[in-house]
Amino acid sequence: MIAVVTTVVALSVQHFQTVRVLKIELEHLLEGEADAIVLRFRDGGLGGLASYIDEQTLTQRRDVVYMVADRAGRRLAGNVLVWPSGLAAEHLAITTVRVRVRVRRGGQVQSRRIEAEVRTLGPDTRLLVGHLADSRIALGRRYWMSLALSVLATAVLGLSLGWLVSRRGVRVVRAAADTGDRFLSGHLDERLKVSPRDDEFDRLAEVFNACLDEIERMVRSLRAATDGLAHDLKTPLTRIKVRLELAALRGREGPQSDTLAETARDLDALLALVNGLLVLARADATTADSFVALDLAAVAQEAYDLYAPLAEDAGQHLLLRLSPAPARGVSSLLLHATANLIDNAIKHGSPGGQIVVATGIDGAASSLTIGDRGPGIAPDARERALQRFSRLDESRSTPGSGLGLSLVATVARVHRGQLVLADNQPGLRAELRLPLSPDRDLRPARAAKEVTGETGRVIGTEG
Amino acid sequence: MKLLLIEDDRATASYVQQGLAELGRACDDAETGLDGLTAALTNPYDAIILDRNLPQLDGLSVLQALRSQGQTTPVLILSALGQVDDRIKGLEAGSDDYLTKPFSFGELMARIAAIVRRGSGAATATTTLRVGDLELDLLGRAAKRGARRIELLNKEFQLLEYFMRHAGQVVTRTMLLEAAWDYSPDPGTNVIDVHVSRLRGKLEHGDEPPLLHTVRGAGYQLDAR
Numbered sequence: 161m162i163a164v165v166t167t168v169v170a171l172s173v174q175h176f177q178t179v180r181v182l183k184i185e186l187e188h189l190l191e192g193e194a195d196a197i198v199l200r201f202r203d204g205g206l207g208g209l210a211s212y213i214d215e216q217t218l219t220q221r222r223d224v225v226y227m228v229a230d231r232a233g234r235r236l237a238g239n240v241l242v243w244p245s246g247l248a249a250e251h252l253a254i255t256t257v258r259v260r261v262r263v264r265r266g267g268q269v270q271s272r273r274i275e276a277e278v279r280t281l282g283p284d285t286r287l288l289v290g291h292l293a294d295s296r297i298a299l300g301r302r303y304w305m306s307l308a309l310s311v312l313a314t315a316v317l318g319l320s321l322g323w324l325v326s327r328r329g330v331r332v333v334r335a336a337a338d339t340g341d342r343f344l345s346g347h348l349d350e351r352l353k354v355s356p357r358d359d360e361f362d363r364l365a366e367v368f369n370a371c372l373d374e375i376e377r378m379v380r381s382l383r384a385a386t387d388g389l390a391h392d393l394k395t396p397l398t399r400i401k402v403r404l405e406l407a408a409l410r411g412r413e414g415p416q417s418d419t420l421a422e423t424a425r426d427l428d429a430l431l432a433l434v435n436g437l438l439v440l441a442r443a444d445a446t447t448a449d450s451f452v453a454l455d456l457a458a459v460a461q462e463a464y465d466l467y468a469p470l471a472e473d474a475g476q477h478l479l480l481r482l483s484p485a486p487a488r489g490v491s492s493l494l495l496h497a498t499a500n501l502i503d504n505a506i507k508h509g510s511p512g513g514q515i516v517v518a519t520g521i522d523g524a525a526s527s528l529t530i531g532d533r534g535p536g537i538a539p540d541a542r543e544r545a546l547q548r549f550s551r552l553d554e555s556r557s558t559p560g561s562g563l564g565l566s567l568v569a570t571v572a573r574v575h576r577g578q579l580v581l582a583d584n585q586p587g588l589r590a591e592l593r594l595p596l597s598p599d600r601d602l603r604p605a606r607a608a609k610e611v612t613g614e615t616g617r618v619i620g621t622e623g
Numbered sequence: 624m625k626l627l628l629i630e631d632d633r634a635t636a637s638y639v640q641q642g643l644a645e646l647g648r649a650c651d652d653a654e655t656g657l658d659g660l661t662a663a664l665t666n667p668y669d670a671i672i673l674d675r676n677l678p679q680l681d682g683l684s685v686l687q688a689l690r691s692q693g694q695t696t697p698v699l700i701l702s703a704l705g706q707v708d709d710r711i712k713g714l715e716a717g718s719d720d721y722l723t724k725p726f727s728f729g730e731l732m733a734r735i736a737a738i739v740r741r742g743s744g745a746a747t748a749t750t751t752l753r754v755g756d757l758e759l760d761l762l763g764r765a766a767k768r769g770a771r772r773i774e775l776l777n778k779e780f781q782l783l784e785y786f787m788r789h790a791g792q793v794v795t796r797t798m799l800l801e802a803a804w805d806y807s808p809d810p811g812t813n814v815i816d817v818h819v820s821r822l823r824g825k826l827e828h829g830d831e832p833p834l835l836h837t838v839r840g841a842g843y844q845l846d847a848r
Contacts, residue, residue: 431725442706462804465777465778466778466804466814467814469817469821470813470817492707495804
């Protein structure tokens, strides 16, 4: 549209400039001719004028026409046959008008359009000098033609280019709408295609996909959490109920203290579970404005102080290998995460084995690693190990709420870091990696939930 | 010992009052912040148990009003707001302790006993703590039982200092955890049990009389009986 308007304006300006120049030239020409004839009329009268006009019309100025007429419009000389009816007889002004006249040219009588100037030669004599307007009319016509052609060309070109460009946009928008529809109807793995072109549409598609990833992650983790929570609440609640019913059957005589103690223990476990969920929810809601500068080595030392006696009682050796590992974060959360990892290592490590707690800088990350010599976690079970309420022990008989590793993964994620579970050959090596500088983000790329080399599987996306 | 309970939740209030009645303790009860403040300013109490979310006047404002009147009655805040920030806010406003709901009655009583003792204020600027023949030098960071020197790790020293400052009182596991590890989240009480049993092992050699006692269902007590 804009292109069309621009074309019209440009061509019009050009055309009207040309027309103006031509018009000025024409006025000069007509004026000059008229002046020349007036002079000749004064010198040689009507007779001299007629021969001049004949000479002019036959040889020099083929495109100029003349007429000398009396007041009544009768022709006295010249090749215009009839005084144009459009021109008033008493028309005296020196103006240029466009009229249609009959002229004799090369022996033929033609009807032509002219632009003419009228002069008064004497009391009963008038002069008309005209210029054939064909070329100017042709020019005008050519202008309209070229204008139409240009507009057409511009419109066709512009529209087809626009269509090409917008077709991709429309396609992406339509694909996004379709994908969104299918996602809403329950196909949580539905995603937009990202082309290798890497343009703005691909950026949009990536962001759109990232949103879907996040929603899918939350929906799945909510489902898993609800299932796990229901199970973990039901078991102790059922036990409490049965115990109370038995106590009621026994009546007042029976011993109550066992019932009360066991019930209190079950209730403690339930409270611990609810507390664990609260801690997890709070960790999940952590934002960067509560971060302070800290050293993972100090966090590890604190956790070591807390757990070293416990490890020793369990017949394991807790070893520290600390070098400075600066990071930004919430120290109570990091301490809790570290404590959970050490607690896991003690629970699952082998008796007499070593548990090594190491900190240091590794590339762009500050790292805290806890390695045990226990059975480890099979590569295909590692992701599941991070989910809420998942216990790799199917019987759920080992103590623990199944929230421990899930909290560590959450803490890693809110710190823009990651939790990497790997093979310690033998045993489990859990590494908490936090960005060295606050503007880095170590969370795995949205698409890359897969294996990263031989170190293990990068999993830090569970919430 | 006379206590004031400022709590708008009737269930919690009656639970606490029943428990206190079992122990033979008198307890006044106010339902709103304004009533509580009036009661606290007009009657002498040994300690005040204060909820944070109260109608009319919130708990922290009650506390600030009390302190600005020069009232030094020990105050324990009892609140569902249990994050580190909340605790720090509570302590900064002038409370002596902070207990998060849900709580056990034993925990509440142990803490009240602790702050009432603190309120009677003998523990100012001492450099040496003594319980029986146990002696803790806070400046030299050395412990002795009788003539025997006791080697203590850093955390063991902190735990022992806390025990000795609260000698004769029941100290809960959560209190110990807060004392030695700031506000680190509860890692499970068995961790504290292990630390205490090690500390006990260092304190009680051979046929020395026991000092560190386990109080069933509540926690520990350091006492030279």
